[in-house]
Amino acid sequence: MQRISLNQSWQFAKIPDGTIPFTLEGIAWENVSLPHTWYTDEDPYHGVVVYHRELSTDPKWCKSFLEFEGADQVCRVFVNGRPVGEHRGGYARFRFPIPQEALLNGSLSIDVYLDNSINPEVLPNFGDFTVFGGLYRNVNILITEENHFDYLYYGTDGVIAAADIEKDGTGIVSISSHVCITDPGVKIRYMLTGPDGELTASYVADPCENVRLEVSAPWLWNGEAGVNLYTLCASLLTDMGEIDDEVSLRLGFRHITMSPEEGLRLNGERVKLCGVAKHQDCAGVFNAVSDRQIDDDFAFIREIGANAVRLSHYQHAQHTYSCCDEAGLLVWAEIPMLKMTESQALMENAADQLRELILQNLHHPSIFCWGIQNEIGMFKDAPYMHEGCRMLTKLAKELDPNRLVSAANLYTVKFSSELNKITDMIGYNIYFGWYYGEMSDYGNYLDKLHAARPEMPLGVSEYGVDSNSALHSEEPKVKDYSEEYQALFHETVYPILRGKDYLWGSFVWNMFDFSSDRRNEGGVKFLNSKGLVSHDRSLRKDAFYYYKAVWSKEPFVHICSQRFIKRARKAIDIKVYTNQSSVVLTINGDKWGRAENNGNGTVVFRKVALRPGENTVRAVAGRWKDHCVFEHVEYEDESYCLPDQGEGTVRNWFLSDGDTVKEGYYSIMDTADDVMQCTKARKVLMRYVPELVKAMDQDLIPLGLSMKSILSRDLKDDTDTMLHINDALHEIAKEY
Numbered sequence: 001m002q003r004i005s006l007n008q009s010w011q012f013a014k015i016p017d018g019t020i021p022f023t024l025e026g027i028a029w030e031n032v033s034l035p036h037t038w039y040t041d042e043d044p045y046h047g048v049v050v051y052h053r054e055l056s057t058d059p060k061w062c063k064s065f066l067e068f069e070g071a072d073q074v075c076r077v078f079v080n081g082r083p084v085g086e087h088r089g090g091y092a093r094f095r096f097p098i099p100q101e102a103l104l105n106g107s108l109s110i111d112v113y114l115d116n117s118i119n120p121e122v123l124p125n126f127g128d129f130t131v132f133g134g135l136y137r138n139v140n141i142l143i144t145e146e147n148h149f150d151y152l153y154y155g156t157d158g159v160i161a162a163a164d165i166e167k168d169g170t171g172i173v174s175i176s177s178h179v180c181i182t183d184p185g186v187k188i189r190y191m192l193t194g195p196d197g198e199l200t201a202s203y204v205a206d207p208c209e210n211v212r213l214e215v216s217a218p219w220l221w222n223g224e225a226g227v228n229l230y231t232l233c234a235s236l237l238t239d240m241g242e243i244d245d246e247v248s249l250r251l252g253f254r255h256i257t258m259s260p261e262e263g264l265r266l267n268g269e270r271v272k273l274c275g276v277a278k279h280q281d282c283a284g285v286f287n288a289v290s291d292r293q294i295d296d297d298f299a300f301i302r303e304i305g306a307n308a309v310r311l312s313h314y315q316h317a318q319h320t321y322s323c324c325d326e327a328g329l330l331v332w333a334e335i336p337m338l339k340m341t342e343s344q345a346l347m348e349n350a351a352d353q354l355r356e357l358i359l360q361n362l363h364h365p366s367i368f369c370w371g372i373q374n375e376i377g378m379f380k381d382a383p384y385m386h387e388g389c390r391m392l393t394k395l396a397k398e399l400d401p402n403r404l405v406s407a408a409n410l411y412t413v414k415f416s417s418e419l420n421k422i423t424d425m426i427g428y429n430i431y432f433g434w435y436y437g438e439m440s441d442y443g444n445y446l447d448k449l450h451a452a453r454p455e456m457p458l459g460v461s462e463y464g465v466d467s468n469s470a471l472h473s474e475e476p477k478v479k480d481y482s483e484e485y486q487a488l489f490h491e492t493v494y495p496i497l498r499g500k501d502y503l504w505g506s507f508v509w510n511m512f513d514f515s516s517d518r519r520n521e522g523g524v525k526f527l528n529s530k531g532l533v534s535h536d537r538s539l540r541k542d543a544f545y546y547y548k549a550v551w552s553k554e555p556f557v558h559i560c561s562q563r564f565i566k567r568a569r570k571a572i573d574i575k576v577y578t579n580q581s582s583v584v585l586t587i588n589g590d591k592w593g594r595a596e597n598n599g600n601g602t603v604v605f606r607k608v609a610l611r612p613g614e615n616t617v618r619a620v621a622g623r624w625k626d627h628c629v630f631e632h633v634e635y636e637d638e639s640y641c642l643p644d645q646g647e648g649t650v651r652n653w654f655l656s657d658g659d660t661v662k663e664g665y666y667s668i669m670d671t672a673d674d675v676m677q678c679t680k681a682r683k684v685l686m687r688y689v690p691e692l693v694k695a696m697d698q699d700l701i702p703l704g705l706s707m708k709s710i711l712s713r714d715l716k717d718d719t720d721t722m723l724h725i726n727d728a729l730h731e732i733a734k735e736y
Contacts (some may be wrong), residue, residue, distance in 0.1 A: 001245050002143040002149075003067070005213055005527050007034040010135070018048040020076055020113045022667065026345035035288035037072070037134030041526045044517045046113040051112040051135055055404065057103050059218045063180075064098040069317065070137035070286065071114055074122060078111040088286040088349055090121045090131065092356035093155040095142065100522075112139075113214070121346050126339035128528060129279055130515040132482060136288040137317055147186050147236055147244040154359045155732055159234045160432060162362045165253060165267070166404050171253040173201070173217030175211040177234060185239030195228045200673045204237075220267050221252025222364040224307050224328040226385045229365070252365030258425050259402055260457045263504035264368065266330070272498075273330060273505025273552050275308030276301060276532070277462065279514035282314055283536035286515060291319045298323045300533055303510060304544060305552030310461065310507040313338060313374050315357045324366035325365075331364070332406060332461075332507070333357060334371025337392070339378075340385050341699075347388055351395055358399045369404040370396045374461075375429060377413040378702040380673045386418040393422050411445075412671050412704050417451035421720070425504060427461025432493075433478060434465040436709075443500075450502050460497055461508035464491045464530040468522045469541055471563035472640040475570065481522035481529075481642065481698040484561060487542040487575075494550065495600055508532065508547065523642055545577040548734040549601025555580060555624050559617060562628040566637040567610060572630070576603040580621035588616055660708065668722065669686055670698055673703035675729070684728040689714060689722055 001472035012122070015022050036046055043375075066077060072090035076083065085096035102108055116133030118125060119332040142151055149158030160180045165171055177188055192201040192213055201213040218227035229250045235246040257265045264271050278297065280285050294317065301309060309324060310332040324331045335353045340346075354372065356483075358647075359627050372392040376385055387408065396405045404424040410429045413419055433439035437583055440723040442463075448456055469487035476485035480640065490508070497506045513531035522529055529535075545558040576583050576595075583603045587590045588611065595603045603619075610632040618627040661667050666674075666681045675681045676696060685693050685707075692714050695701050701710060715721050 001148060001247075004141045004143065006053065006055065006066075006139045006141055009730070010034060010036070011054055012036065012038065013050055013052075014045060015048040015050055016459035017113070018566060020048060021111065022113075023083070024111070030534070034139055035134070035136045035285075035290070037136045037286050037288045037322045039130065039132040039134065039286050041515075041517075044526075046117050046131070046133070048113060048115045049133065050118075051110075051111045051114070052575075055108040055110060055141070057106055057108060059101055059106070060103075061143050062146055063100075063148060064103060064398040065095045065142040065144075066098060066110070067093070067094050067095045067140040067142050067151075068112075068135070068137070069139070071112070071135055072116055072133045073131055074119060076113045078416045080105065080109050081111075088119075089353045089356070089378075090116070092353060093137075093318070093360060094356075095151050095155060097152065098141075098662055100391045105729060110322065112307045118313040120341065122349050123346070124313070124338050125341070125346065127336065128518065129313065130281070130286070130526070132281070132287040132515070134288060136213075136286075138619045143236050143243040143680045147181045147183055147238065148179070148247070149234070149236060149245050149247050149286075154356050156359050157249070157688055159232075159249060160359055160362055161232050161251060162400065162402065163230070163251045163365065165218070165220075165549055169217060171215035173211075173213040173215070173230075173232065175213070175232070175234070177205075177207065177211075178633040179207045181207060181236075183238055186244070187239075189235045189237055191235070193231045193233070195230065200230070215253070218253040221254040221325075222269060222328070223254075223266050223330055225269075227326060229325060232363075233296045249363045250322070251363040252325065254365050256368045256404065258457045258504065260455055261502065263459070263502075264330075264459065266368075268682065270507075270545060271307065271330070272503075273308040273459065273507070274306055274547075275310055275330075275332075275505060275507035276304070276306045276511035276547075277310040277312045277507045278511045279312055280314075280510070281322070281515050281535075283534075283648045289317075291317075294319050294323060296537065297302070297512065298327055298329075299542055300326055300537070300540075300544075301329065303549050303552065304511075304532070305554070306511075306547070307551075308332070308505065308507070309511075310334075310371075315353070315360075318360070319368065321361055321364045325364055327366075329366055330368050331366045332369050332371055333361060333367045334374065334406075335392075337373040339374060340373065340376040340388050342384050347391065348647065350392060353393055353419060354392055355399065358396060362400055367403065369406040369425065369576050370400065371406045371408065372396065372423065374408045375410045375704075377410045377417070377419055378704040379699060380703045381413060381417050381419060383418075386399045388421065389419065389422045406461075410704050412706060415449050420453055420456055425459070427507070429462035429509070430460055431463065431465075433489055436706075439489060441494075442493055442496045444501055446497075448501070457504055460505040462507060463493060463497070464509040466522050466529040467541060468524055468529060469534065469539060469563055470639070471642065472561060473522060474567075474569060481564065482640075483542055486530075487546055487560060490543045491546050491600060494547075498550075499670035512537070521555050527564050542577070545663075548603055549579045552579060555622075557583060557619050557621050557624045557626045559619050559626045559628050561706050564640065565629065566640075568633055568636045569610075570632070571607040571609045571724045574605045574608050574617060574619075576605075576619045576623055577601055578603060578619075578625075579626075580624065582621065586618045586620070660726060662730045663695045664734055666734060668726045668729065669708040669730075670702065671704055671708060672707050675707050676703060678732065678734075679734045681729055684725060684732070687728075688725050 308330040314336040432441040513535035
């Protein structure tokens with residue numbers, strides 16, 4: 001097989017009226033190269049577009065296929081005016097055959113229509129991230145002989161291979177191949193070479209034969225403890241011994257188990273997941289990232305010392321999974337199921353996207369689980385959802401019996417929910433200390449959850465807070481969006497998670513700020529700013545260095561709040577993140593003192609006096625050092641705070657949770673779904689907020705959220721109505 005890039009010489013245009021196919025004569029074209037997206041924050045167009053390209057063909061070409069490594073979101077392709085295929089889903093690789101008669105013309109006219117509108121029948125149909133649109137990954141043409149591997153088999157290369165280890169330590173590679181052949185004498189030769197390049201196993205099989213290769217005492221893929229990758233080469237041989245086609249896959253031998261008591265074990269050794277989550281986009285190019293930019297992202301992840309990554313919330317580029325293989329990172333891979341409805345077409349699309357995810361990535365040793373849903377309980381917790389999750393779990397197990405199936409639930413999902421009984425492991429997305437509650441609430445909540453469901457392998461699949469690196473505070477508090485509050489949150493919350501032996505681990509939300517075109521908060525638009533690194537990758541926030549201090553073995557020292565330059569206080573606390581045992585601080589060349597690491601990657605120097613004007617601060621731990629400048633000024637710099645920032649903008653509301661809840665009775669702390677299911681409670685809402693009830697009936701509002709959260713958005717400052725609703729709900733006893 002020959003692969004030729006088609007990334008250059010494309011023309012692009014928007015089609016606002018959505019006509020497909022569109023009359024292309026007289027259209028105002030824009031010349032573009034791939035990868036490409038039309039999205040900008042100023043013009044977040046959602047609708048139909050067309051890409052056009054001419055291609056000269058070679059009469060020697062026998063069979064050919066158009067290959068799309070990713071096209072966002074619904075894609076229809078025409079060659080010489082004829083439709084050749086449609087693909088529904090923006091994240092997986094797919095291919096379409098080029099008609100033989102089109103090849104004989106000597107040239108191809110290729111029209112690719114994309115539609116990134118929200119589609120109720122295509123995932124994602126909801127989410128806190130931007131659906132950009134675009135031919136945002138590579139486009140190629142594949143040229144093959146008459147006999148070739150089946151490149152149309154769910155976007156794979158036609159060779160499906162998975163490696164595992166048996167109890168006696170023998171390595172097993174299970175292979176099934178899919179081929180298109182006209183020669184009955186064709187055979188497939190499999191050759192497996194080890195990390196040292198030496199041949200370790202080989203076999204010649206019939207095309208339809210399922211093959212099992214055995215390797216005694218294989219070198220293990222052992223995560224961060226050691227990466228050993230094997231190469232499987234599958235060659236399609238004619239009866240004369242000539243190679244008609246050839247496919248190579250890299251794989252690794254490892255065995256993974258999960259238990260509720262000990263969490264994850266890799267090759268028999270317990271590994272607590274110290275993870276970060278990652279979306280694919282980057283400022284400036286959005287989803288149209290290059291392999292080099294992906295490499296740069298993993299340089300950040302290696303630097304911070306994480307051992308796992310949650311690739312959210314969709315299938316990422318093949319290069320991303322290969323980077324994880326090579327870095328020894330354990331991967332949670334998932335489909336974009338964020339809102340499950342009763343649509344049969346949507347569930348069929350979910351199944352298709354899960355097949356593509358698994359079959360295209362089965363060989364990657366880094367992937368330890370397949371995620372089937374994220375926060376679908378935000379809308380409701382209904383029997384059809386349970387059935388949908390069972391269907392997806394069953395499908396995942398049929399395609400890959402040896403990997404775990406995972407799901408991420410919203411914190412409001414009841415401990416006893418069926419959503420917690422279907423998959424092999426569960427993560428909860430929890431945001432105490434940001435959207436609700438206090439930072440200290442994690443411990444009690446998780447202990448109660450584990451006590452209620454001791455048989456369920458449990459971890460934290462998301463936690464974090466937004467921060468704007470231009471905002472700062474001497475006394476950081478919830479929802480001030482300061483860099484200092486984000487750092488305080490993580491250094492407070494992570495030790496709680498780390499101390500729970502029953503957790504399989506956790507994933508910081510998020511490694512990088514990412515685009516969300518529905519957002520406008522914290523002084524920035526179109527951005528979820530929970531990242532430890534900025535969207536343009538130009539700066540590491542202080543919280544990045546906290547995790548580096550507790551995860552990484554690379555020695556370093558980092559002075560916090562370096563962007564908080566202008567200080568009105570005469571004496572300030574100076575915090576240092578480091579993995580060294582102690583730090584010496586100097587101010588303006590004079591030694592101020594030495595302080596010890598508190599065991600949580602943190603050293604704090606209290607009440608350090610500043611002289612008027614600039615003060616040079618240095619922190620030294622042996623050979624490692626950092627320095628910055630703080631300027632003592634007369635007045636607080638107002639640019640460090642949001643203009644409308646006030647006391648308790650979100651958390652410190654008109655009444656506390658303790659006043660809101662009456663044991664055994666309904667309250668606004670219950671989920672909207674629970675309240676709406678109770679006839680008496682529903683009547684209370686109809687009395688005070690009838691229009692809101694109508695919206696909830698139409699599934700326009702996530703019913704998995706608390707009534708308090710929904711009412712605070714609907715009523716805004718009308719606290720009297722909120723209190724009346726809560727008092728009325730307190731009169732209605734719950735039935736258990």
